[in-house]
Amino acid sequence: MKKLVALLALLVGGCVTLPENVRPVSDFRLERYLGTWYEIARLDHPFERGLSHVTAQYSLREDGGVRVVNRGYSARDEKWKQAEGRAYFVDDPQTGFLKVSFFGPFYGSYVVFELDYANYAYAVVSGPDTSYLWILAREPFMDETLRKELVAKAAERGFKTEGLIFVEHE
Template structure:
């Protein structure tokens, strides 16, 4: 019994070390609270990823989209798509679900693509007309900048960069997504 316990602890320690080593760097040590409330009915629909902090689960992804829609009960259905290696590469999809954590603002959610495991999803800022949004989470390791169109104007992209930096994110860690 003692040998089994020691072996289990060894495996857990190894997995913990691997998880720590594969985590992306902190790009914002002081993630702000969301700036605005979110009307989920207006947030639903297709979003195109413009920029992100690269994460292992998105390595090599281009032409990234996220579709949000009402699910059963209080859940939200999430469908993420990307093309591997190039905008015309093989399609990869991930289906998930989300739930609102902060009912007062609707800006803090938890999203799951793997069974009972949920990650924070905070809509940190958004356009008044829901044409763009900036999404992060409390650790400052993840960032996504989304828009309703795949290739917004250079002025919009410049404004989004300035807003991301004003929120405290390190732009040198940002990766532009090809659409």
């Protein structure tokens, strides 16, 4: 039993890490980050596979954390899918490094490493390693020049951006 608990602790704690070459933004303002974000692009993972019209809604929880509601449409199943989770800052609230959980006690990294400080109109987010990447925006579409710039910045940090899925929002 002790080995199982130790393994579980390692797995849970091991998922809240920073990818190499990725540093979270500083001067992060949660109150400006709250609200709806549209997924512009992502690297593929089973939990979002086949989804279009993907959004993330962030709001405050009573315990001081962040309520996370991810929603997307599955054309194959002809229905909307939704997952609700919770997030908490790993270090301090001015650093864009949170841990997020959709499954009980299991947390993963949520690292905001690019951010439009002026308007909070876009963000680039990583998970615990470079196989997780999301480009988010406040609107369902992003200027192509900006999108290419953000993709290039992610590639410079080691993300395999040639595998990006550009999300439909029509």
